[in-house]
Amino acid sequence: MRLCSSKACVVVLTESKTKLTINNNEAIIIPEKSIILLAIEGQQIDFSQLNTRFVAHIDRETVKAYLRFIDKKLTGIAPLCRHDTPFICRPYRTPEVFKQAALHSVMQTTDICEIKRTRSLLFTVLSNFLDDVKFLPLLLKMLPPATSARVRSIINSDIQKEWCLDAVASNLFMSSSLLKKKLKNEDTSYSQIITECRMRYAAEQLVAHNKNINSIALCCGYHSPSHFISVFKSFYGITPLHYAHQFRTNTPEHLAATS
DNA sequence: CTGAACAGCTCCTCGGGATC
DNA sequence: GATCCCGAGGAGCTGTTCAG
Numbered sequence: 307m308r309l310c311s312s313k314a315c316v317v318v319l320t321e322s323k324t325k326l327t328i329n330n331n332e333a334i335i336i337p338e339k340s341i342i343l344l345a346i347e348g349q350q351i352d353f354s355q356l357n358t359r360f361v362a363h364i365d366r367e368t369v370k371a372y373l374r375f376i377d378k379k380l381t382g383i384a385p386l387c388r389h390d391t392p393f394i395c396r397p398y399r400t401p402e403v404f405k406q407a408a409l410h411s412v413m414q415t416t417d418i419c420e421i422k423r424t425r426s427l428l429f430t431v432l433s434n435f436l437d438d439v440k441f442l443p444l445l446l447k448m449l450p451p452a453t454s455a456r457v458r459s460i461i462n463s464d465i466q467k468e469w470c471l472d473a474v475a476s477n478l479f480m481s482s483s484l485l486k487k488k489l490k491n492e493d494t495s496y497s498q499i500i501t502e503c504r505m506r507y508a509a510e511q512l513v514a515h516n517k518n519i520n521s522i523a524l525c526c527g528y529h530s531p532s533h534f535i536s537v538f539k540s541f542y543g544i545t546p547l548h549y550a551h552q553f554r555t556n557t558p559e560h561l562a563a564t565s
Numbered sequence: 566c567t568g569a570a571c572a573g574c575t576c577c578t579c580g581g582g583a584t585c
Numbered sequence: 586g587a588t589c590c591c592g593a594g595g596a597g598c599t600g601t602t603c604a605g
Contacts, residue, residue, distance in 0.1 A: 482568095486598080531587095547589090
């Protein structure tokens with residue numbers, strides 16, 4: 307089952323022995339009662355068994371806040387090696403705390419107290435990885451490098467606009483060839499970024515507004531719904547309708563309604 | 566370090582058809 | 586009718602090289 311999230315990273319709790327596959331590479335066996343921290347951006351992550359209620363979604367702001375909170379000197383930390391798998395696995399003994407964190411991480415609330423409580427729960431979950439040498443490099447990897455972040459920000463400012471590389475480059479006051487080089491140095495490309503922005507927006511529209519596929523495809527800058535579906539499927543591993551259905555059947559509201 | 570040029574490749578659109 | 590899949594062709598992007 308493909309792991310879907312619009313956040314920078316997730317933490318997954320396993321109830322039983324599970325196979326984890328990242329970018330279709332060799333499967334990794336995860337023991338039962340483990341928690342796995344995964345950088346999700348740009349990765350295709352599949353679990354042989356996955357209970358979406360046991361997935362805590364952590365956004366970039368929470369990661370930034372956590373790094374400030376632990377107050378460690380970050381400048382000397384070696385970056386995560388390009389070949390390193392972007393995850394850490396630890397045994398976990400207090401699943402009830404984790405389940406609370408996972409539940410809160412998908413709640414949409416403007417209540418300051420609830421937001422602070424969610425953040426505290428996620429901090430508690432993250433702290434389980436503190437003694438792992440890969441932990442801080444992995445968190446730093448989730449914070450975007452300058453150029454790709456600026457490209458994302460430009461595209462997200464008007465996601466429906468028909469962006470091209472030249473237009474984005476001129477917004478950044480540089481040539482398209484220079485922009486390509488800078489993005490390549492950050493291990494990404496314009497195509498990857500625009501697809502990622504479009505797919506995240508599409509997923510939001512699917513679950514939040516219940517729009518049909520045609521209008522979502524157009525909103526995301528695709529003139530062909532069929533192409534949109536194929537891109538969505540290659541990005542999330544499931545079709546848009548399946549995604550929306552899966553989200554609805556796994557939300558706490560639905561679980562409460564069906565219990 | 567930056568920009569320009571170019572070959573090869575990927576992505577997107579379009580059209581058609583199958584399935585639910 | 587809506588969704589999904591597939592193939593062909595063209596547009597645009599990537600990677601690389603070279604020059605300033």
